Amino acid sequence: MMSRRARIINLLEERDLSPSEIVLLLGLRGRGARNLVLEDLRAISRILRREGKVLLIKPAVCRKCGFTFRPEIKVPGRCPRCRSEWIEEPRFRIEDRG
Ligand SMILES: [Zn+2]
Numbered sequence: 253m254m255s256r257r258a259r260i261i262n263l264l265e266e267r268d269l270s271p272s273e274i275v276l277l278l279g280l281r282g283r284g285a286r287n288l289v290l291e292d293l294r295a296i297s298r299i300l301r302r303e304g305k306v307l308l309i310k311p312a313v314c315r316k317c318g319f320t321f322r323p324e325i326k327v328p329g330r331c332p333r334c335r336s337e338w339i340e341e342p343r344f345r346i347e348d349r350g
Pocket residue numbers: 314315316317318319331332333334335336
């Protein structure tokens with residue numbers, strides 16, 4: 253049985269995913285599931301650096317006004333420009349640094 257982090261790495265080498273999509277694909281449950289995935293992503297980003305790979309981040313975007321957040325491993329709760337909570341999650345993908 254692969255560890256959760258190993259499964260996330262495998263998924264992100266195939267395609268880009270948001271934290272909520274990863275939660276669904278891994279069949280995780282409960283309120284803390286998405287935060288758990290975000291913690292895993294932070295650890296994964298450190299592990300990958302040692303393997304010559306990189307975790308690419310497509311930043312979160314406000315779906316109301318289009319504001320683009322900083323490319324970070326977190327899901328913002330609210331747009332600083334228009335205060336909307338309708339936020340498109342960041343997306344993550346793994347690539348060789350090349
Ligand atoms: Zn906004």
